[in-house]
Amino acid sequence: MTENKSAVSELIKQSAEDVHKKIIKSQKPTMSTPIRSLSNVKYHEKKGYFEMAGKNKLRTLTVSTVKTFAQTLKMMALSKQLIDTDDMATKREAYYISKNWGKAGFAEQPESDTIMDDVEASFGVNREQLKFIPEEKGGDIAGSLIVIDKDGKGNPLRIDCTKFGSGAYSIPIDVEGLKFESNAKFVLAIETAGMFQRLVKYDYWDKQNCILVSMGGVPTRACRRFIRRLSDELNIPVYAFVDGDPYGYFNIYRTLKVGSGNAAHLNQYFCVPRVSFLGVTPQDVIDYDLPTHPLKEVDIKRAKDALKNDPFVKYHKPWQKSINQMLKMGVRVEQQAFAKHGLDFVVNKYLPDKLANNKNFLP
Amino acid sequence: MTENKSAVSELIKQSAEDVHKKIIKSQKPTMSTPIRSLSNVKYHEKKGYFEMAGKNKLRTLTVSTVKTFAQTLKMMALSKQLIDTDDMATKREAYYISKNWGKAGFAEQPESDTIMDDVEASFGVNREQLKFIPEEKGGDIAGSLIVIDKDGKGNPLRIDCTKFGSGAYSIPIDVEGLKFESNAKFVLAIETAGMFQRLVKYDYWDKQNCILVSMGGVPTRACRRFIRRLSDELNIPVYAFVDGDPYGYFNIYRTLKVGSGNAAHLNQYFCVPRVSFLGVTPQDVIDYDLPTHPLKEVDIKRAKDALKNDPFVKYHKPWQKSINQMLKMGVRVEQQAFAKHGLDFVVNKYLPDKLANNKNFLP
Numbered sequence: 001m002t003e004n005k006s007a008v009s010e011l012i013k014q015s016a017e018d019v020h021k022k023i024i025k026s027q028k029p030t031m032s033t034p035i036r037s038l039s040n041v042k043y044h045e046k047k048g049y050f051e052m053a054g055k056n057k058l059r060t061l062t063v064s065t066v067k068t069f070a071q072t073l074k075m076m077a078l079s080k081q082l083i084d085t086d087d088m089a090t091k092r093e094a095y096y097i098s099k100n101w102g103k104a105g106f107a108e109q110p111e112s113d114t115i116m117d118d119v120e121a122s123f124g125v126n127r128e129q130l131k132f133i134p135e136e137k138g139g140d141i142a143g144s145l146i147v148i149d150k151d152g153k154g155n156p157l158r159i160d161c162t163k164f165g166s167g168a169y170s171i172p173i174d175v176e177g178l179k180f181e182s183n184a185k186f187v188l189a190i191e192t193a194g195m196f197q198r199l200v201k202y203d204y205w206d207k208q209n210c211i212l213v214s215m216g217g218v219p220t221r222a223c224r225r226f227i228r229r230l231s232d233e234l235n236i237p238v239y240a241f242v243d244g245d246p247y248g249y250f251n252i253y254r255t256l257k258v259g260s261g262n263a264a265h266l267n268q269y270f271c272v273p274r275v276s277f278l279g280v281t282p283q284d285v286i287d288y289d290l291p292t293h294p295l296k297e298v299d300i301k302r303a304k305d306a307l308k309n310d311p312f313v314k315y316h317k318p319w320q321k322s323i324n325q326m327l328k329m330g331v332r333v334e335q336q337a338f339a340k341h342g343l344d345f346v347v348n349k350y351l352p353d354k355l356a357n358n359k360n361f362l363p
Numbered sequence: 364m365t366e367n368k369s370a371v372s373e374l375i376k377q378s379a380e381d382v383h384k385k386i387i388k389s390q391k392p393t394m395s396t397p398i399r400s401l402s403n404v405k406y407h408e409k410k411g412y413f414e415m416a417g418k419n420k421l422r423t424l425t426v427s428t429v430k431t432f433a434q435t436l437k438m439m440a441l442s443k444q445l446i447d448t449d450d451m452a453t454k455r456e457a458y459y460i461s462k463n464w465g466k467a468g469f470a471e472q473p474e475s476d477t478i479m480d481d482v483e484a485s486f487g488v489n490r491e492q493l494k495f496i497p498e499e500k501g502g503d504i505a506g507s508l509i510v511i512d513k514d515g516k517g518n519p520l521r522i523d524c525t526k527f528g529s530g531a532y533s534i535p536i537d538v539e540g541l542k543f544e545s546n547a548k549f550v551l552a553i554e555t556a557g558m559f560q561r562l563v564k565y566d567y568w569d570k571q572n573c574i575l576v577s578m579g580g581v582p583t584r585a586c587r588r589f590i591r592r593l594s595d596e597l598n599i600p601v602y603a604f605v606d607g608d609p610y611g612y613f614n615i616y617r618t619l620k621v622g623s624g625n626a627a628h629l630n631q632y633f634c635v636p637r638v639s640f641l642g643v644t645p646q647d648v649i650d651y652d653l654p655t656h657p658l659k660e661v662d663i664k665r666a667k668d669a670l671k672n673d674p675f676v677k678y679h680k681p682w683q684k685s686i687n688q689m690l691k692m693g694v695r696v697e698q699q700a701f702a703k704h705g706l707d708f709v710v711n712k713y714l715p716d717k718l719a720n721n722k723n724f725l726p
Contacts, residue, residue: 088564090557093702099654100703135557140533149528152566157528165512165520166535170503173560174529194453194498197536201451203515291462339456340463 008129012080015123016073023061030060031072033118038261043311045363048273049257050311052264068115070104075115082131088174090135091116121265127221133173139223140168140196140214143205145230148179161211166200168214175226182211182234189213189227189275191242191252195335195346202347208355218251224270227256231274238272239361241351244280245295245332246302249323250310253277258312277362278354282326285333288350291340292331303327316363371492375443378486379436386424393423394435396481401624406674408726411636412620413674415627431478433467438478445494451537453498454479484628490584496536502586503531503559503577506568508593511542524574529563531577538589545574545597552576552590552638554605554615558698558709565710571718581614587633590619594637601635602724604714607643608658608695609665612686613673616640621675640725641717645689648696651713654703655694666690679726 015031022029034040034052041050061069078097082089089097095112098105106112120127127133141147147159147169161169172178188210190196196214199205205212211230215223231238240256242248254260257275259267285292295303303323306313313319326332338346354361378394385392397403397415404413424432441460445451452460458475461468469475483490490496504510510522510532524532535541551573553559559577562568568575574593578586594601603619605611617623620638622630648655658666666686669676676682689695701709717724 087706089702089706090560090699092555092557092697092699093561093706096654096697096700096702097706133560135555147530149530151526151528152569157526159527159530163514163520164522164532165514166537166540167510167512167522168533168535169527170531170533172529172531173556177529192455192498193536194455197453197496198456206515291459334455334459336453336455337459339452339459343450343452343456343460 006083008123008125009080009083011123011125012076012083016076019061019073028060028062029069030058031069031122032056032058034121034265036117036121036261036264038309038311041261041264041311043258043315045315049267049271050259050261050264051267067104071098071101071106071112071115072119074098074101074104075112075119079119079130079132088131088133090133092135094132124265126266126269128174128176128225134221138216138220139171139226140193140216141171141211141226142168142196142200143211144182144184144209145211146181148181150177162206168196168200171222171226173222175222175229178226178229180230180233182230182236183209184211184234184236185209186236187211187213187227187230187234187238188278189215189219189238189240189256191215191217191248191335195241198343199347202344204347204351208351215252215256219256221266221270224256224272227275228270228272231272237358238275239278239355239358240275241278241335242280243332243334244282244284244326245334246299246306246323246326248280249319250302250306250313254310254312276358278358279350280333280335280337281362282322282329282331282333284350285329285331288338288341290333290337292329292333292337295326295330295332299332300327318362322362369446371486371488372443372446374486374488375439375446379439382424382436391423391425392432393421394432394485395419395421397484397628399480399484399624399627401672401674404624404627404674406621406678408678412630412634413622413624413627414630430467434461434464434469434475434478435482437461437464437467438475438482442482442493442495451494451496453496455498457495487628489629489632491537491539491588497584501579501583502534502589503556503579504534504574504589505531505559505563506574507545507547507572508574509544511544513540525569531559531563534585534589536585538585538592541589541592543593543596545593545599546572547574547597547599548572549599550574550576550590550593550597550601551641552578552582552601552603552619554578554580554611554698558604561706562710565707567710567714571714578615578619582619584629584633587619587635590638591633591635594635600721601638602641602718602721603638604641604698605643606695606697607645607647607689608697609662609669609686609689611643612682613665613669613676617669617673617675639721641721642713643696643698643700644725645685645692645694645696647713648692648694651701651704653696653700655692655696655700658689658693658695662695663690681725685725 019029035055040053040055042053095109141161145161149157240253242252259271382392398418403416403418405416458472504524508524512520603616605615622634
């Protein structure tokens with residue numbers, strides 16, 4: 001993440017030269033890409049994130065691969081051009097740019113997305129370094145944080161996240177260049193915009209001197225990277241507050257903490273190994289007498305699958321215990337369920353209770 | 364929207380007293396609610412938005428309606444309590460609060476949402492006035508705008524939307540209390556976060572002295588109301604820049620401009636009658652040689668349905684012409700398609716071309 005731009009540009013150039021040399025010598029050029037799936041990741045708590053286990057697929061230039069090969073090279077060339085001109089392209093824009101590549105043009109965007117993922121995995125860098133940026137945005141911030149960015153002319157800007165009233169600071173797509181100042185005690189990463197707004201309404205960040213992050217469901221790459229950088233640079237704990245269901249546990253929390261299988265080449269940058277799980281846990285349902293909904297078929301399947309195949313869950317006994325408890329209880333719970341006991345219950349009872357015992361948070 | 368809080372609270376009280384009086388007299392109390400569907404709206408360009416055509420459903424207290432009746436009264440009571448204590452509840456929180464209503468508790472959230480919609484339609488006010496706020500957030504702002512909000516202690520805050528660098532100001536859920544200062548020439552409401560980021564990257568708002576709004580798909584209520592208030596209070600034009608497909612034309616643009624059928628009681632507040640359609644139009648596909656995709660079945664159905672049943676389309680001949688042109692061409696186009704001609708094409712060619720002829724925008 002700290003390599004300078006010309007290093008990535010140089011990497012692309014070298015790779016293209018290797019291909020070129022082989023062709024000149026009438027040899028078949030090859031390109032190697034790591035296999036991107038949960039079956040090709042390993043988890044060590046000390047490293048803190050899913051790493052690729054080392055399986056690769058090798059693409060050799062043949063009659064049947066010529067188009068994909070050409071597309072990969074064109075994609076690399078586009079990346080180099082973006083780096084050299086300090087521009088960027090969204091995934092969708094990259095797809096449309098290919099419409100000028102003649103026969104190497106992509107028919108559908110999923111094709112260009114796959115090639116882009118392969119390119120970033122091959123080089124072991126991330127899309128932002130290749131100057132391809134995600135389409136989606138996401139992640140709002142309120143609380144004790146000053147973000148230091150630059151304006152269009154390169155002058156520094158100090159963005160004070162205590163000064164947005166009922167609004168919030170919306171995280172940009174590329175967060176690498178940002179700097180931070182804060183004396184906050186912790187970061188609270190919240191699943192739903194509704195709960196975020198509830199805590200903003202009750203001035204929770206002011207009372208607790210913390211930074212609130214609204215993830216709005218599964219956090220985007222930019223949101224994950226932003227939280228990771230807060231965690232690294234401010235050196236304060238990050239707590240996750242999400243719905244108590246398999247989607248909240250695995251798709252949101254586990255992805256935030258250790259990453260995912262199909263983008264394991266990115267986890268090093270995009271996951272937040274030091275996050276811990278504040279709630280909502282299955283035990284909270286009992287302790288706080290919360291209204292629930294029955295687990296759906298898909299919830300049960302996802303939970304059983306995690307117990308069997310997820311390296312993160314297989315490593316952490318407390319998670320296995322909690323998932324089994326959830327399966328036994330047969331229910332899921334939403335983070336708004338505390339409203340049953342009054343709208344201020346979450347702020348005045350649940351969060352203080354939990355934070356007083358943060359050693360007991362799930363890993 | 365300008366009535367003070369106690370007026371709505373008083374309205375609720377009177378309505379409850381009417382029901383109470385009838386019951387005391389052993390008469391059957393009734394409640395009347397407007398029918399919320401596209402079949403119960405009318406459109407006049409001068410008014411500028413879909414209005415309800417006046418059909419009502421009458422709910423009488425009987426054995427079979429007793430539960431819904433009780434739920435409606437409880438929902439009204441909750442609203443009154445929120446108004447009186449200056450609090451608010453999300454739709455999901457309101458659902459969970461009902462878990463303490465004994466037999467009047469809702470089994471599923473869609474039930475409580477429907478009662479809430481009926482209550483707001485009955486009183487002719489909107490959910491924000493009842494202190495029920497939407498769950499979803501959405502809408503980012505960058506450009507020549509100062510938003511004036513208050514901090515948690517009631518002190519005024521000036522939020523300068525030129526000072527967010529690569530980030531943005533995230534619109535809060537309730538925008539009624541905000542004030543604005545701006546010398547911008549127009550508002551550009553953009554469908555995708557990717558295009559918004561492209562224009563931010565190229566300092567478009569600075570060069571054109573405008574306000575950029577990222578709607579992120581179909582704009583949320585808060586986003587629509589925010590744009591509407593900009594339009595009213597700054598008295599500047601609003602231009603919409605969305606994908607060239609039936610979803611962009613009707614679900615996004617038409618909803619933004621005149622509102623929707625199932626929430627016609629809100630259109631008065633939430634639509635932006637003065638918005639006009641910059642693009643992408645079917646004619647743009649020809650004029651700018653844009654890459655396209657074939658219309659899907661659902662696109663064709665939606666377009667034909669609009670020609671036949673949508674009061675807005677039936678009123679505006681230029682829209683009928685454009686929709687027929689699209690159906691004849693058989694293609695849809697995305698706003699990122701301009702990238703085919705280079706990433707700066709949209710900023711340096713398309714938008715300037717279009718804005719120079721803004722009299723020709725679709726209505």
